[in-house]
Amino acid sequence: MPQKRSVLLVDDETSILQTLRLVFEHEGYDVATAQSSSEALGLLGRNGNFDAVITDLNMEEEDIGLEVARAALKAKPKPAVVICTGFASMSNSRTALDLGVDYMAHKPVELNDLISALNRLIARHRDTEGRK
């Protein structure tokens, strides 16, 4: 039986976290949430075993979500890392590309696209890990 997929959602807006939690639980995910980058970094440091991490960019500080992405990309096994932002700029988009972020969604997010991308990325990551 396939293992249940897990996702860490990081956003300082409670309404967005709750909405995404409902959406991804409905999709069959185990969902963990963090309302700040520091909380997310703590979760990644303690456990870190998520299939995917979806993070906002602007929380305690501008573009601080890039630090969440950076930490997630160092985790082993590496989760699929997605950035959701309403404040994309050349600077943060360039950093995300250089970091190797897997997906970038601009708010307002098209949920079907996000779910589809996440399912694809996780399936691919699991396939890659399985072949090692």
Place this chain on the structure above:
Amino acid sequence: MTPKPNMSVPSRMALIVHSDMGALSGLQTALSAKGFTAIVARDLPTALLAITHHYFEVAIVSSQLAEGGDGWPLAGVLHLVFPKAFVCVVSPVEPDVLTLQAAINYGVREVYRQSTPAPQVVDSIVKQLGSGARSSSRTRVQ
């Protein structure tokens, strides 16, 4: 077991997909100079054929093949088929936020301006690959 002395070392394969013959030629020459075997394709069917025939470490795709933006999905396919390959896109316009978003979402590692000289593009690719290509080179046109 010692290796056979005359065993040939396979060269590194690169795919270039661009509708402009001059751009193809420039990139092919620059890649060959760095020890890559460069396969070139001017359209999507030829590129797909090449994907089924070779294992590519590098792919350079124009964002515009038959029409504007149609190179991006091909770059995405190349990333899916060759997950460890350095897939990059050549764009006729200065990359903006949406271009960088497309690059991230299609698994593209870098976006170059079409006006960037081919040797500069290839130098950047080789640098980002982390090690120089082997010296033996072959070129082939597909």
